[in-house]
Amino acid sequence: MCGITGFINDSMGADEKRPILTKMMDAIKHRGPDSGGQVVDENVAIGMRRLSIIDVHEGKQPIFNEDKSKVITFNGEIYNFQELRDELVAAGHEFTTHTDTEVILHGYEEYGTDILKKLRGMFAFVIYDFKTKELFGARDPFGIKPFYYTQMGDTFMYGSEIKSFLRHPGFKKELNKQALKPFMTFQYSALNETFFKGVYKLKEGHYFIYRDGTMDIHQYFDYKAQPSNESLGEITDEIDNAVVESVKAHSITDKEVKTGAFLSSGVDSSYVASVLKPHTTYSVGFDRGKVNEINDAEDLAKELGTNMKSETIDANDAFSHFAQIQYFLDEPDSNFSCIPLFFLSKLAAKDVKVVMSGEGADELFGGYQAYGFWTKSRMIRLIAEALKKLPRKARKKIADSIRDKNFHGKAHLYTSIAPAEDFFIGDSRVFEPEEATEFLQADYQDAPTIQQIIGPTYEKVEDQTAEIRKMQYLDLHHFMPGDILLKADKMTMAASLEARVPILDVEVAKVSEKVPTKYMINSKNTKYAFRQAAKRHLPKEWYNREKLGFPTPIRDWLHEEKYYKIVRNEFSQDYVKEFFKQDKLLKMLDDYYDGKNDSRKQIWNVYTFLTWYKVYFINDGEKPAVEEI
Incomplete structure (x- = not known):
């Protein structure tokens, strides 16, 4: 695990490039504090910072081929690198390290861009x-x-x-x-062009070739739902086998590198931890609010026989570090x-270099409430399941007829059939576009519309008869890489910690593609088949538990005078x-503050942007100090 950076420039000499590249590497040292390496010539400057996990002593980058x-330079982990290495050795390639990095390099020599279809990892x-x-x-x-x-x-x-990039003299901010x-x-940076003009994100499942000033981008992977007719028992077997095998595959490290697991009260991280059974699990909670996941996580840790470390966070902690959080994110993200x-x-990084987490289960197996699971009424759930069986035109007609009505269960029925x-x-919708205007x-009012942003993605799956499969596909290409995975990467790497997500694995995804939609969300629960698989490892109070997703008491904080004044000062x-x-x-x-609205998401969204803007444009992108609150 590490961070990579570099640039191509023909008009700048190697001696001029080196100090620039060093500054660029220093800016991401938190991603790889163990070592750094660079290669510079008259055309290119290639750099990386390394967090040593596989071939700790000999696997320094950059790595060259035989001649x-x-x-x-590589950031990530390839979990099937050993078998690929054997193939490449048999094909005549000579290795100088035992890293997964070198496997990619020789694999590219042997297979060209098709090596991408052979890699299992992030x-x-x-x-x-x-x-x-x-x-x-x-x-x-x-897009992990x-x-x-x-x-x-x-x-x-x-x-x-x-x-x-900000450390390069040629970068125009x-x-x-x-x-x-x-x-x-959307609550996250929703465009392919980032908040920095002219800076773009390479999309998930894509590769590029840059030569002579031209960048050609190609897609090599896409998720394709093909629901089977398998029984619940059969698909549950396949899910559990895939998750167990994936956790095992994702466990690879050098012997001296310790692995832990994040643990909340939800089924996803609990499932991973129950299979991994690490020495130590980690959880955090808050000193106020209706929900604190630490107690539940501690109870499960006892069941699993793992050591549990936890920490309680208060509002002072959150506000004093919030500028740093936005600094590490690169772009604003108002996800609580x-x-x-x-x-x-930060807590886990005191002990380990690697943690496992449960990201991906909601997107692959249908876990979000927004997919159509808004009521605790068994009767309304059963009615919704019956309506899902109607032809598409009939479902749309009913949905249109109830869209503007208000009655108990309306949200569940509408989102189930519309x-x-x-x-x-996506899972979050903060300001309506008209409200933002x-x-x-x-x-700042002229911007791409919702339709322009997500419409092309929906067009790729317009033939899907199950609406949940459309929502799932959209999340896999927008909310997950743009928000969920981005914050997972940036927040863990801020602490020089590698997060592995074994549920979000190509082999697990192949099983997900086959899950009958009736076993994703039904009258019983969200991600139903996934929970049945987790049931084999967890007590009922965990595998059947409602999704919480790191509940954060923003509601309470903004009603306290001290923190209300902090936000108001920024707004002023x-x-x-x-x-x-x-x-x-x-x-x-x-x-x-006076209890006249419930706009905490909108307030936090604006406060997030202003905090980020202050870090990167008013204070010129320097890492902010922890503030005294």
Whole structure:
């Protein structure tokens, strides 16, 4: 696990490139504090920071092929690298390390871009060919590891984190004005172009070839739902076999590298931990609010026979570190769970270099409430299941007839039968676009619409008869890589910790593609078949538990005078007028404090953006200190 960064420039000499590359590498040292390496010539500057996990002593990067005509830097883990290594040795390739990194390099020599279809893991890497002056790079199928790129003048830059670009003298830092309005709706950076003008994300499951100033991007992987007619017992067997095998595959490290597991009260992390049975599990909770997951996590840790370490967070902790959290994220993300994940990662990093977590289960197996599971009424659930069996036109007609009505169970019925593209954009929806327009200044009102952002994705699965499969596909290409996986990577790497997500694995995904939709969400629960598989390892109170997702007491904090004043002070700053109609912001906040609205998500969304903007544009992207609150 590490961080990669570099650039291509023909007009700059090698001696001029080296100090620039070193500064870029230093900006992401938290991703790889163990060592750094670089290769620089008249054309290219390639750098990396390493967190040593496999071949700890000999596996330093960059790594060259046999004749030193190609070099690789790599961020991630390849879990089937040993079998691929055997294939490549048999084909005549000579290895100088026992790393998974070198397997990718020789695999590219042997198979070309088809090596990507053989890799099982999480990755972002580049391979440079000194003979052709061609840069080949790729990102894993689900976007577990990040990859950014930009062309600024005569310089092409790439890296694991945008903050490394800021250290290059040729980087022109400019806010992408079109990113703000979608962020206010989606809660994360929803465009392929980031909040930094001209900086883009390489999409999940894509690779690129850059040569002579031209970047060609190609897709090599996509998720394709093909539900089978298998029985519940058969599909449950396949899910459990896949998860157990994946946890085992993801357990590979050098002997001296310790692995732990995150543990909440939910089924996903509990399932992973129950299979892994690590020496230590980790959890965090809050000192107030209705839900604190520590007690439940401690109870499960006792059941599993693992050591449990936990930490309680208060509002002072959250607000004093919030600027740092946004710094590490690179782009603003108002998902409340960024806060507990930041502290959870710091806690685990005191003991281990690797943790396993439960990301991916909701997207692969149908776990979100927003997929159509909004009521505890058994009767309404049964009615919804019956309506799902109607032809698509009949379902849409009923959905349209109840859309604007208000009655008990309406949300459950509507989201169960309405066309997904009519209402679903992901697990979170903060500001409605019209509402965002009312708050924004004129220069920020012009932005891509919801339809322009997610419409092309829906078009790829318009033939799916099950609406949940459309929603699942959308999340796999938007919410998961843009929010869930991004915060998982950035928050863990902020603590120099590698997070592995064994449920989000290509082999587990193959099973997910086959799950009959009636075993995803039904009248009994969300991700029903997945829970039946987890049942084989967990007590009922865990495998059947409602999803919580790191509950964070923002509601309580913003009703306390101390923290309300912190946010109000930020909303009152002069620079806020550049983006927002300040009087409307302050009224929304004041009304919330007085109990006149429930706009905590909207308030936190704006506060998040302003905090991020202050870090990267007012304070020039320097890592902020922990504030005294």
